[in-house]
Amino acid sequence: MFGCSAGFGAVVAIAYFFIAHEEGAGTALLGFMAAALSFATLYAVAAERDANLEGDNPDQTNAQSAGEDLGVFTTETSYPILIAFATLAILTGALWSPLLAVAGFIGMLLCLWRLGAESARA
Amino acid sequence: MIEWLTTTNHKKIGIMYIVAVMFFFTVAGLLTLVMRAQLAVPNNTLLAPQQYNEIFTLHGTAMIFFVIAPFGIGLANFLIPLQIGAPDVAFPRLNATGLWLFVLGGLTVFAGLATYGGAASAGWTAYAPLSELFVGTGAGQDLWFIGLLMASISTILTSINFIVTIFLFRAPGMTMWRIPIFTWEMVATALLVLMAFPSLAAVFAMVLIDRHLGGHFFDPAYGGNPILYQHLFWFFGHPEVYVMILPYFGIITEIVATFSRKPVYGYVGMVISAFAIAGLSLGVWAHHMFTTGAVSNAFFAGMSFLIAVPTGVKFVNWIGTMWKGSIELSVPMLFAVGFLLNFLIGGITGVMIASPPLDYQAHDSYFIVQHFHYTIGGGSMFALFAALYFWFPKMFGVKLDERIGRWVFALMFAGFNMTFIPMGFMGMEGMARRVFTYPAIGHLPLLNAIATAGSGLIACGAILFFVDVALAAYKRVPVPANPWGGYSLEWLTSSPPPEFNFDELPPIRSRRPLWDMES
């Protein structure tokens, strides 16, 4: 799908360049489509490499395909809502209060650091 | 209570999305009623011009970014793991982060009301240079940009989550070609979000730079170009409307199939058309710019016409699903039928305005207002209520009252059409959109009065819906796992589901695991 849209984007961008002389939009579009194409390529490569999903085997059952126990993920954590507040602080601070922005940025780094620690623990 | 603020469980997060959505819906709805009251008679003085401009901006912004789009996301949050047989999404903490960014973003946008200059008032499209004026007293506009940046980040993160979950977390036997159509639509939606939302983030960042850091991206006096804003905004804006409809296409598909007791007709066609719509939607954005004289009208008209084809395929498939089925008009199905009838009108008017000569008349008039309300309101909103009635039992373990639900539908359907049919005529008679008043000429006073009355009916329907919810909470009639006879995996587990969704999964051998179990 990404391949198709990248190709389509190339056509549209060409159309843009020559028909509408809207160079800015055409370049932006080419940029997007280049990004889409690279994503598609990387994904296709990765997918082929790891294409051993139980979900893709039409005949498996849970018992047959149960693999190793990966452990549980965190079910209760306060970092998501704190990250949201940190984001708000950064954005509002960027416009009106550098102090708030810095505080938000530090808060964000703290949250991300603790999130990493949380994952390592589990 | 703290549990809800810190949970990463996709079901709780999905429910919180929906609760937040209904909160924003109520606030935006009340604002709408005031708006329509102002427009009930010509030259009305109920609202000052600035107040009206703030209200319609908040109405559009809230309904688009904080009601219709996030409801799809919230419902998907609840449903996707259940439908594919997974215990949760791929990144539960990221999921929670997305939720809180969204909630805070919405509150930030509305916080503009409390600022000195009032809330944002440049419309939901916030065209530059208009949105770049009044920086000193325009904190409300800045808060609007910030709130929407947060909401965009939230949507992007959640879309990544959905894509990874759907591709990697399917239960054994649940191949991609067996997942329910709702999940497929969410794949298309999520991919579309990834392609389109960065453009929004970029253009809003550019406006903020213009407003606060001395930028001149859109100021022709310094070599900037207002048209650039329109391109970047609509490159996001048009895919956004498909983000606002694709999940609802999925909802309608599930409901129509369940209440016709049939498999989805043309499953492959549904999938292909979803991606065709998503792909094409990336190439039609300048049909919002036909009257600028700065784009290739022919190219974008052609592309816009093409989108009608895959949408038509979906209509054929929905009718095919009902054909020779055994149809029960329970409340979700009523809303689904309402969707079909309303969205068709929206789609037909859409094909009309895809034609630039027609758009030269219709653009920025109430004709356009009619078009997009029929698709987003008559379409997505009706599907929203269909989904609420359909999955409420699964989410909460209690059923909503059928009889009240039928009244909710009747009031909304009658009210909706009463409000928006006159608008097509208003547009043709020359009423522009985003106007706080209009002159007393032609049929405009009568049409506006009818539209206002219709909005009152919709409000009654909404109030009745909340009454229905309150009664359900009070009476608490328990429901079984599968009250409607649905076929996808979410109907297998209890209502509400246990923490990690499934105690035991059956073998999955087709698109309708529960049908196989029955037969």
Next chain:
Amino acid sequence: MRTDWYIFIGAGIFVGLYVYACIFWCLIRYRRAANTAAQQFSGNTPLELLYVALPLLMVIALFGVTYAIEKPVDRVAVDPQNTIEVTAFRWSWRFDYPGRFAAFGTPANPPTLFLPEGETTEIRLRSVDVTHSFWVPAFLFKRDAIPGMTNVFDLTPTRTGEFIGRCANFCGLDHALMSFTVRVVPRSAYGRFVASRGTAIP
């Protein structure tokens, strides 16, 4: 352009009624009381392909109609008989006529645009502040006024009369009051109007 509207409305009504008929047929004929056993089929590839081909043909036809009608509308004559510069500002209009005189208005006092009947008037549209839009509903036409660019289009009125004009692109506080009047007058009256630098109002 009116033809374009009728064609599309006609096609829309036709498609709408057809789909509505199918939906109501299903709802009535296959309701649970009348049809307890649902037939379990899930597709019919030839039929589905037909329903891709038919709408595709329809939209191609509609595109052809659109293209044929749009070309003359957008065409700008090489040699217009008349040129008027229209400037949009918050929140009214200024009309610069040939002969170097101008008329402008305020929200409370909308200006009048005089046009000669039967002649091609080239309008050169610009804006000094934000994006506006020059819309005359009776002409079924509008064009945006965007700062930094001049939009050029032709108006060739075919009958006299007085028509309302509006700003269609949201431009702030008094956007709703930013109207103007278009008066199409006989050629002779317009000629006198221009010659007298706007004093001999038709």
